[in-house]
Amino acid sequence: MSKNLNISLLRTFVAVAELGQITRAAAQVNVSQSAASQQISRLEDQLGVCLLQRSSNKVKLSTEGEQLYANARKLLALNDRIVTDVMKAREVVEIRFGVPHDIVERVSPPIVKKFCAENPNVFIQLLSMSTNELLDDMAKGKIDLLLATEPMDTTLGEVMMVDSLVWVGAQGARALEVDPLPVSLGDSHDRFSQVAIDALNEAGLRWRQINQPDGLGSVLAMLAAGMVVAPFLSKMLPAGLFEIKESRLPNLPQFQVNLIIRPHENRTIVLNLAAHVEAYFNEMTGKAI
Template sequence: MRKDLDMALVRAFLAVVEAGGVTRAAASLGVSQAAASQQIRRLEEALDCRLFERIGRRLALAPAGERLLAQARRLLALNDEVWSSMRTPSFEGEVRLGVPYDIVGSFVPAVLRRFAKAQPRVRVSLVCEDSKIVREVLKSGGVDLALTTETECGRHGETLRIDRLVWVGVPGGNAHLRDPLPVSLGAPSCVFRPVAIEALGKARRDWRAVCEVSRMEPVHAVLEAGLAVAPLLRSSVPERFEILGRDARLPPLPEFRINLYALPGLSPAARDLADHVRASFSGRAA
């Protein structure tokens, strides 16, 4: 006998995985912690397996949960894409999307490909700046939607993903061993810059700035040359670089949120692009 999965349960499962716990997942889903826990139990009962296990205070995926993860992401992404394409009429015009430099290359292409296929008569204009500037441009009406990387989420925003800021270098490099530590910190408006400086200060690690721009091309060039390390979001690290572990003796960095902001009164085309952004993040590997 064939059975159908409840997509709300699949969405709850992915929310717990990406949030790292039920409490944060419940907040992102807009339900109580008890309701989120019940959804996970219902999914485990439907699949007749245990999806999570506790390791100390940490909630980790059980082997069955690891098997389900990739399939659940594909299933939810397809569900959201079908729902959006079938319920949304065809639009015309332009939508302006603000995106920070640190995630434009890793996340935006997939969003734009899907949106262009669904809405070929809508032109998307990109505005790339640091997150602080992107939010200012949104407030002034310069963009319709804004993606940001921040430690918190402000008014008119929603968190699409919680990700860890990590130290990154080139495989086989030794920049992390130098004293003072050579660091690519981004421009003064970069949200990662003060966080990295504070962490290095608390660790009493002497450092010097090697690259102080936020555009990723020069940052990646400095990293690839082995001249510095840089703080980047884990999910945006290109494959040619490596995340430096504890043996690199670098201070731990905090979590950041990838947020989507939209002011009231969005055009139908902008609302549809926002739906595509949400669908892309719900189906992308963490």
């Protein structure tokens, strides 16, 4: 007939075997001396053997005790490993994922939704700012992986997509009838601002910069109202906005969207998120997976 051994009893027994004294063993397993003695007696009764040879100030293992000790250590190690593995599986892991503010609305929802559905114990902290600011934060150890909008031929990270920078606005935007042309551009950290400024100036177009200090939300609101135009990647147009194809607006260069993982970051769960990001862009661009 099989018997189920009590892990607590075995833990006390192993402590006694290794320390040679019930008093010291009791302190190690955080019970009283009398409780430890009772636990050893219960284990002996359960197994029907004498496990210890007791003297006035020391105990030795009996032959049966020696046999049990070797197996008990293995059983305790297995027990502790099982508990650790189960607790680790339930532990909530945080990944800090950076996405530039001009593509976050389009890119983040499908990637985060799918990844979190497959990894319910992972919490993604989504950080959105300019590419320069994201890279600065990664250098400070504040971001685990990020997407960056970079000029062509940038070698930092892995290229997910190459896309054209285009002028964007509302359909029938009133801004196109205004002289000088109102253009919404980011601050000095923004990757698209300087190339847009250079293109406008080289084209000899009269324009004025409209600053929106409250961030992308106010920019999108002004775009939706038709009051400004702004540069965005053609495959990352915000909802409700359109590419403006007008001859007087200068052409803008292509950009890369690169995936960058923090140096020495090798956690499987972070690499798993990186794989989801790559799969998303492969599907978007029709690239073979």
